[in-house]
Amino acid sequence: MMKKLVLTGAAGRLGSYLREPLSKMCQELVSTDIVDDIGKLYEGESYAKADVAVYDQIAPLLEGADMVVHFGAIVDEKPFEELLGPNFVGSYNVWEAAYQHGLQRVVYASSIHAVGMHKKSDFIGIDAPHKPDTFYGLAKCFSEDLASMYWDKRGLEAVCLRILSCAQVNNTRALGSWLSYDDLIQLVTRAIDTPSVGFSVVYGVSNNDRAPVDNAKASFLGYRPKDNAEQFAEKILAEAPPVDLKDPGQMHHGGPFAAVDLGESGVASMNIVNDKKTT
Ligand SMILES: NC(=O)c1ccc[n+]([C@@H]2O[C@H](COP(=O)([O-])OP(=O)(O)OC[C@H]3O[C@@H](n4cnc5c(N)ncnc54)[C@H](O)[C@@H]3O)[C@@H](O)[C@H]2O)c1
Ligand SMILES: O=C(O)[C@H]1O[C@@H](O)[C@H](O)[C@@H](O)[C@@H]1O
Numbered sequence: 001m002m003k004k005l006v007l008t009g010a011a012g013r014l015g016s017y018l019r020e021p022l023s024k025m026c027q028e029l030v031s032t033d034i035v036d037d038i039g040k041l042y043e044g045e046s047y048a049k050a051d052v053a054v055y056d057q058i059a060p061l062l063e064g065a066d067m068v069v070h071f072g073a074i075v076d077e078k079p080f081e082e083l084l085g086p087n088f089v090g091s092y093n094v095w096e097a098a099y100q101h102g103l104q105r106v107v108y109a110s111s112i113h114a115v116g117m118h119k120k121s122d123f124i125g126i127d128a129p130h131k132p133d134t135f136y137g138l139a140k141c142f143s144e145d146l147a148s149m150y151w152d153k154r155g156l157e158a159v160c161l162r163i164l165s166c167a168q169v170n171n172t173r174a175l176g177s178w179l180s181y182d183d184l185i186q187l188v189t190r191a192i193d194t195p196s197v198g199f200s201v202v203y204g205v206s207n208n209d210r211a212p213v214d215n216a217k218a219s220f221l222g223y224r225p226k227d228n229a230e231q232f233a234e235k236i237l238a239e240a241p242p243v244d245l246k247d248p249g250q251m252h253h254g255g256p257f258a259a260v261d262l263g264e265s266g267v268a269s270m271n272i273v274n275d276k277k278t279t
Contacts, residue, residue, distance in 0.1 A: 002026040002066045002192070008052055008094065009071030011035040014109065014166055016277040017181045018188055019045060022069065025192060030061050033072060040279040052093055053085030059097035067192060070094045071109040076268035077134040077260055087139035095150050095158075105157040107191040110144055110201070112164045112177065112213075113137030116254020124253065125214040126162075126201045133254035135262060144201065151199035159191035159221070163204035164213070165255075168273045169232040172240045173255045176210035180227035181277075183207075190223045197221070209233075212253060 005022055009015045010031030023029040023042040031038060032048045041047060050057040052072045062068055073087045091108075098106050116133030118124050130141040140162075147158035164177035166184050179187070183206045191197070202218035205211050207225040210233075215223070244250055249259030260267045 004028040004030065004065040005192070006030045006032065006062055006065045006068040007071065008032050008058070008068065009073065009109070010047070011038045012071060012075070013272075013274060013276045014163075014184060015071050016279075017184060018069065018071070019279070021185045021189065022192075025189070026066070030065070032058070032061055038279075042279065051086075052090030055093045055097065058090075058093050059100065062094075062097045062101045062103060065098075065101065065103055067103055067105045067107060068094060068098050069107045069188060069192070073109070073139070074136070076265050077136045077257060077263065078265050079263040080135045083135050083139050087136070088142055091139070091143035091146055095146050095156065099150060099154050099156050103156065105159070105192075105197065106147060106150075107188060108143060108147060108158060108160045110140045110160040110162045111137065112162055112203070113254050113257050114140035114144060114162060116252060116258050118253050120212060120251055120253055123212065123214055126203065126217050133252065133258045134260065134267075136268075137254065137257065148199045157197050158199050159194075159197050160199075160201045161187055161191060161204045162201060162213075165271075166204065167271065168275060169229050169236065170273070171271050172236060173250075174271070175229045175233055175236060176205075176208055176212045177255070178206050178208055178227070178229040179204045180206050180225075183225040183227050186225065187223050190221050194221050 005026040011033035023045045029045040032050045117131040132138040144160045150156040166179040169178050203213045206227040208229045249256045252258035256267050
């Protein structure tokens with residue numbers, strides 16, 4: 001069992017599903033977010049409010065930790081200036097603090113939007129070049145490159161989880177891009193308990209018949225998703241709008257993010273039901 005884990009973004013939707021399983025993997029889980037409170041704590045869990053964009057707030061929390069699971073960020077497209085602190089500087093702060101405190105590994109919530117402008121018809125693997133669809137996606141590219149550099153130059157391991165859509169399935173794209181909460185938990189668990197990972201990238205997607213990406217080269221991580229969005233296909237396809245070949249959102253991996261103007265907010269909330277787990 002690990003001594004100490006740190007989870008950023010603990011008040012968020014994905015964080016809410018990760019807190020309990022992470023608390024069982026270590027003696028001490030430090031959950032952190034920018035909000036005042038995250039409700040009832042699990043056994044071994046404590047909560048600390050911190051802004052990831054401020055080094056002196058986030059860095060002390062990592063002292064004595066084995067690994068940090070970094071999920072805290074702004075989760076939408078926004079003007080660059082608004083993402084700069086939380087999503088760019090925040091990642092730098094987490095990696096630098098992890099290095100300064102001698103952590104073994106960062107497990108990072110990257111996103112399909114790091115490669116969102118690849119065409120949907122291309123079955124991309126984990127080595128597809130960065131092709132961000134938004135400033136939000138660009139911050140994920142920056143963080144993945146930071147992860148790569150800290151591994152190459154400083155020996156700090158990282159697993160970048162390029163999550164597709166971890167939310168309820170309510171549109172055609174999600175039949176391929178869905179990541180169930182159970183599979184999310186398995187993915188993060190494998191990213192933590194695989195003994196040696198160096199710098200790794202893996203897509204966060206369930207075992208969907210229509211999965212648009214290829215995780216074969218990340219198979220050593222032992223991630224074997226169990227859920228399949230095909231169970232929702234009949235209903236979703238019956239209600240689906242017609243295919244529009246001119247809509248960049250339908251033609252690219254980034255979906256609606258591929259279709260918005262840079263800096264235009266509101267895209268992330270288009271299809272998300274906030275089914276956060278409560279303690
Ligand atoms: N949900 C998905 O489908 C999906 C897909 C790809 C990647 N991701 C990534 O997973 C992570 C979690 O996403 P989510 O869906 O749970 O979103 P969320 O918005 O519910 O959670 C993000 C959390 O980060 C916190 N946060 C924002 N700014 C912060 C700051 N400056 N300092 C500290 N905390 C801050 C927020 O308060 C929030 O609790 C994000 O990094 C997101 O980019 C999510
Ligand atoms: O593309 C997707 O479905 C998801 O991508 C993630 O990066 C975003 O955080 C989330 O809001 C989107 O719904």
